[in-house]
Amino acid sequence: MENPLLLSPQLNAASKVKSLYKIMKSMNKEGGKPETKSRTQEKSNRLSLLQKPELHPNVDFDKFEKLTKASSVSPKTVKKWGESFDMLISQKAGLDAFTRFLRSEFSEENIEFWMACEDYKKSKDTSQLPQKAKTIYEMFIQKEAPNEVNLDFNTKVCTSQCMSHPTLNTFDAAQTKIYALMEQDCYPRFLKSNLYIDLVHGRPHGCSALRRRSRSFTFNEFKDAQPDFAIWL
Template sequence: MEMSLLFFSQLNMCESKEKTFFKLMQGSGKEEASTESKIRAKEKRNRLSLLLQRPDFHGETETSRSAFLAKETRISPQEAQKWAESFDKLLSHRDGLNSFTRFLKTEFSEENIEFWVACEDFKKCKEPQQVILKAKAIYEKFIQNDAPKEVNLDFHTKEVIAKSITQPTLQSFDAAQSRIYQLMEQDSYKRFLKSEIYIHLIEGRPQRRTNLRRRSRSFTYNEFQDVKSDVAIWL
């Protein structure tokens, strides 16, 4: 009787040791898993921190907005008032050109001023190869059908450019640039002078972020065929 009790007592002892061993092993596994998960979590936090520090992640940071507004407020009301004298004076002033471009972006028609600026840059080309490359780039970006920033030109003007693009000259885009200039002068420029962007400038008030609104592009060059084409537009 005593021996049987001793026998079962030994079995219980073994079972207890095994249970203790498995518990220790499970605890160690859980501890390792916990440590690994902590390391992964830390790595994720580090990656997120680096991502948040990237300027392009924020789009427009508070610092960039403040810097932009500070730049805008440096334009004196007296200088801004001169832009109302003529469209030429607006475009000949760097801040005037920037302000007008920002206004066109609110109407989703910035391709007009971008084309005009591209033409101005094109006429400064010195090397024949540079003339060919830039002319092709302007044609593909602004002129050809379904161009990413196609400007509003009549069929005849586009055809003339298309035929001359293989052997372009510094005057290849003059007619198109003149027409886009007239469109902006007769349409967008007048609205710019009445816009919140311009009014804030002449009143010396800090600029506010402008809500973008899509404007119907119902106007065409045909509306301005009576405008003289020999206007001196580049002074």
């Protein structure tokens, strides 16, 4: 004899719905059957995807956390940074934001060299100039320096010749070149960056770089659902 469920599609569907309802009802009862270790781990993994934001693949998490620290600077002040590059780096908060932006682009050697030159020109003890100049030259200017900046050949030669008798103006030409490079190249990108835009709108630094994973229907959500099965019948 043929199975009557196959002869009656409506009855077959209703039976399946009722069976599903019984399963869901039993899952909602307290003291249910303990879950296996593998299923518990699977649920934990799925929940972690909902709770943790997914970062852009090229963003290092530790550096990103530094970029997302809240700032006390007001949006009004931040907007003034867009008036000129000098306005930006003349303020400590602006210099700090620009430095963090360059670090996110792995080009922080430019601003570090500029700041080293600023510190060098403020030296009061001229006897320390040779050692300070040597440190800056070896760190930023000489060939294959650890943080070598992008200088043209003539500027490098001129700076190198000044190293025999360094003065407070030894790095002026090189510093001017790097300042122009940052002003014309890095500064416009900074003003278009998520970091600057977030600051203008008073949001935490770099929050636009977050790209959250879309929510999916998880086991827990399915278990807690209480659908009206009557609409299926």
